[in-house]
Amino acid sequence: MKVRYSYLPQQFGNCPDLWRNLKKFVPTGDFTLGKPLLKFENKFAKLMGTKYAVGVNSGTDAIKLSLKVLNIKPGDEIITAANTFVATVGAITELNAIPVFVDCDDTFCMNVDLVEKKITKKTKAIIPVHFTGYMTNMVKLKKISKKYKIPIVEDACQSILAEINGKKSGTWSNFGAFSMHPLKNINVWSDAGMIVTSNKRIYEKLKLLRNHGLIDRDHVKICGYNSRMDTLQAVVGNWIIPKAKSIAKQRIKNAKYLDNYFSKIDGIRVPPRPKNYKIVYHLYIVFAKNRDKLLKECKKKGIEAKIHYPIPIYRQEAMKFLKHKKGDYPVTDKHCKEIISFPCDQHLTKNQLNYIIKTVKDFYS
Numbered sequence: 001m002k003v004r005y006s007y008l009p010q011q012f013g014n015c016p017d018l019w020r021n022l023k024k025f026v027p028t029g030d031f032t033l034g035k036p037l038l039k040f041e042n043k044f045a046k047l048m049g050t051k052y053a054v055g056v057n058s059g060t061d062a063i064k065l066s067l068k069v070l071n072i073k074p075g076d077e078i079i080t081a082a083n084t085f086v087a088t089v090g091a092i093t094e095l096n097a098i099p100v101f102v103d104c105d106d107t108f109c110m111n112v113d114l115v116e117k118k119i120t121k122k123t124k125a126i127i128p129v130h131f132t133g134y135m136t137n138m139v140k141l142k143k144i145s146k147k148y149k150i151p152i153v154e155d156a157c158q159s160i161l162a163e164i165n166g167k168k169s170g171t172w173s174n175f176g177a178f179s180m181h182p183l184k185n186i187n188v189w190s191d192a193g194m195i196v197t198s199n200k201r202i203y204e205k206l207k208l209l210r211n212h213g214l215i216d217r218d219h220v221k222i223c224g225y226n227s228r229m230d231t232l233q234a235v236v237g238n239w240i241i242p243k244a245k246s247i248a249k250q251r252i253k254n255a256k257y258l259d260n261y262f263s264k265i266d267g268i269r270v271p272p273r274p275k276n277y278k279i280v281y282h283l284y285i286v287f288a289k290n291r292d293k294l295l296k297e298c299k300k301k302g303i304e305a306k307i308h309y310p311i312p313i314y315r316q317e318a319m320k321f322l323k324h325k326k327g328d329y330p331v332t333d334k335h336c337k338e339i340i341s342f343p344c345d346q347h348l349t350k351n352q353l354n355y356i357i358k359t360v361k362d363f364y365s
C-alpha cells in the first residue's frame with residue numbers, strides 16, 4: 001500500500017465548481033485587490049471572529065508587515081521559538097532585526113517559562129509560533145507581554161482553527177499571521193497569507209503597507225511593499241474556506257485514531273494532549289525509539305513519513321552570525337532525534353491509517 005504525504009491531487013483534482021468560479025472571474029479582469037479578495041478577507045475575519053483580515057502575498061509577509069506596524073528597526077531583538085520553520089526567522093531578518101530563540105517543550109511550541117530571561121532593553125516583540133497545529137501557552141505569554149509591555153505577533157501559519165480555552169490561534173494578540181501556502185491546512189494554488197486583527201488603526205496601516213503605501217492612485221503616504229494577495233488565489237480561498245472547519249475536524253479525528261493505537265505501542269510516545277487545547281494537526285508528530293530505523297522501514301513500506309525538522313533553524317548555516325552551538329536548546333535538539341511525522345490529512349482512508357499503525361506495530365514487535 002502507498003500512504004503519500006501530499007494530498008493536493010485529491011484536494012484539487014476534482015473541483016468543477018471551483019473551475020466554474022475561476023472562469024467567471026477571469027473575464028472580469030479584476031486581478032489587483034479585486035472583489036473576490038475583499039470577500040475572502042471578510043470570510044476569513046468572520047471565521048476567526050476578528051473585525052478585520054488583510055490578504056497579503058505570503059505567511060512570511062503576514063509576519064513581516066506586522067513587525068513593520070510595530071516599527072521594528074534594525075538591531076531590535078525579537079523573541080521566537082528555536083525550532084520553527086525558517087519563514088518566521090526570515091520575516092525578522094528581512095527587517096535586519098535579531099531573532100532571539102527560546103527552547104520548546106513537548107507541545108513543540110515555545111516554553112513560555114523561558115521567555116522572561118531572554119528579555120532585554122532591545123526586545124521589541126515576541127513571536128510565539130503555534131507550531132504543528134498546537135498553540136503556544138498564550139495564557140502565560142499574555143501576562144509576560146503585559147508585564148513588560150512587549151507586543152505579540154502570533155505566527156499561526158500552521159495552526160488555523162487551533163484553540164486554547166475555546167479562543168482561536170491568531171486572535172490572542174493584535175496580529176494573527178496565517179499562510180495559505182499549498183502545504184498548509186487551508187491552502188490555495190500558490191503563495192498567500194492573511195493577517196487578522198480587531199484594531200482599526202493596525203488594519204489601516206497593514207492595508208497601506210501591503211500596497212506600496214498608496215492611499216489612492218496618486219498619493220503615497222508611507223514607504224510600503226508590494227505584498228498583495230493575488231485575487232485569483234482569493235477565488236480559490238473563497239472555495240476552500242467553507243470547508244475549513246470540516247478539514248480541521250477530520251484531521252483531529254485521524255489524529256485521535258492514531259493516538260489511540262500508538263499510545264499502546266512500546267517505543268512510541270504520544271505528545272501531551274491537554275484537554276483545554278484544540279490541536280489541528282498540521283503535522284502529526286510522535287516521539288519514536290530507534291527513529292531513524294523506523295523512518296527507513298516506513299519508507300520501504302510505502303509510507304511517506306517525514307522529520308519536521310532534522311536540523312533546527314537555530315543551528316542552520318544562515319544563523320551562524322548568532323553564534324549558537326549545539327546544545328544551546330536541549331529540548332529542540334532532543335526532539336530532532338526522536339520526532340517522526342505521519343500523514344494525518346483529511347483525505348486519508350481508514351485502510352491507510354490502519355496500514356500506518358500496523359507498520360509501526362510490526363516494527364517494534
Ligand SMILES: *Cc1c(COP(=O)(O)O)cnc(C)c1O
Nearest residue numbers: 058059060085087088157179181
Ligand atoms: C508556512 C509557515 C510560515 C509562512 O510561510 P509562507 O510560505 O511564507 O506562507 C511561517 N511560519 C511557519 C511556522 C510556517 O510553517
